[in-house]
Amino acid sequence: MPENNQTTASPDIDLIKTLPTKRIKHPRVVEVMTELNTLIYPDSQDSILLVCGPTGAGKTTLARHMVDTALERARPQMESDSGVIPAVFVEAPSSGENDFSWRLFYQRILMQLGDNLNAPKVVYGVDAQTGQMLRRRPSNGNTLAALRSAVGEGLRERQVQFLIVDEAAHMIRQTRGRHRLEIQLDTLKSLANECGTQMVLVGSYDLYQLVALSGQLARRIHVLHFDRYREDRPEDVRAFAGCVRTFENALPNLWGGQLSQYTKGLHANTLGCVGTLSSVLVRAAKFAEASGAWSADSLNRALLTEAQRKRILEEILDGETAIGPSFTRIMPDVERAAAKSKKS
Ligand SMILES: Nc1ncnc2c1ncn2[C@@H]1O[C@H](COP(=O)(O)OP(=O)(O)O)[C@@H](O)[C@H]1O
Ligand SMILES: [Mg+2]
Missing domain, CATH: 3.40.50.300 (P-loop containing nucleotide triphosphate hydrolases)
Structure with a gap:
């Protein structure tokens, strides 16, 4: 994905150490937490609540x-x-x-x-x-x-x-x-x-x-x-880009403003799962730390392999199909319809 191999300032080791503990508050988290907080109250009839979503969603x-x-x-x-x-x-x-x-x-x-x-x-x-x-x-x-x-x-x-x-x-x-x-x-x-x-x-x-x-x-x-951010929904694309920017701003000296240009590739590689994005960036920061400076190559090496990505995508599509429109509360879209017709 990253093409230019330009390097930026040397990584700030102390800050990199804080990266795995940095939790970002993004729209999907707020959505699910609000729903949970609404349904959790004394004498609620909902004695069992189920939160499910893709691995790496957070x-x-x-x-x-x-x-x-x-x-x-x-x-x-x-x-x-x-x-x-x-x-x-x-x-x-x-x-x-x-x-x-x-x-x-x-x-x-x-x-x-x-x-x-x-x-x-x-x-x-x-x-x-x-x-x-x-x-x-x-x-x-x-x-x-x-x-x-x-x-x-x-x-x-x-x-x-x-x-x-x-x-x-x-x-x-x-x-x-x-x-x-x-x-x-x-x-x-x-x-x-x-x-x-x-x-x-x-x-x-x-x-x-x-x-x-x-x-x-x-x-x-x-x-x-707990849905991922999907590439086929404009509001999801914007929210995911916001997550990348937040991670970028958390370590400005490391990324040197260079991370956001890879948003689209990161979205595709992590399948819109913020936890996976976080893991990829922590790994990229580690590679940068090891080589003394950040480069697009550290990011490239940190990505999921195509085989990993494909495997996770299959699981996600199966899950999204199973959970169905009544639970996702959105209209079926092109990706889901395509996955369905491929199966039948
Ligand atoms: N909102 C967030 N901000 C920063 N990092 C996150 C966030 N959500 C998840 N992560 C990180 O991503 C990784 C995977 O998240 P996790 O919650 O274990 O995902 P899941 O349980 O859905 O598989 C963890 O290392 C976690 O620290
Ligand atoms: Mg988990």
């Missing part, structure tokens, strides 16, 4: 930022009532060959809740005959029921308003059959309803495709699409 970054913001907002309350944790972020454990490990998942949540995992847990139960709640009884803290009960108790006591589960496809990928999938999500849903904690599942399109397997689930879960 979903994990957004999810962590949501939690940080919630904690920041609740700081006065947290200081006066140290037990309160308004938001929790966990990554669903990867299950490898086996079924999803609820045990690991619960343990991760308990860790975030500051629970002492070695302390004995209690199990609540209902007497089958009288229908009355049984008193707390000490139990082995390692049983799944005890862990689940401790999570429920923790979420309630900490008044957790929302729990973000990143890489949520791990929860259901290994699950065989539609029925099992519904059970997994029912487990989450009942936890949510019991504790007044909304569950926000975050993942790439495979998460949506799994949920869409069941019409029953698709109906009960609200889906938010």
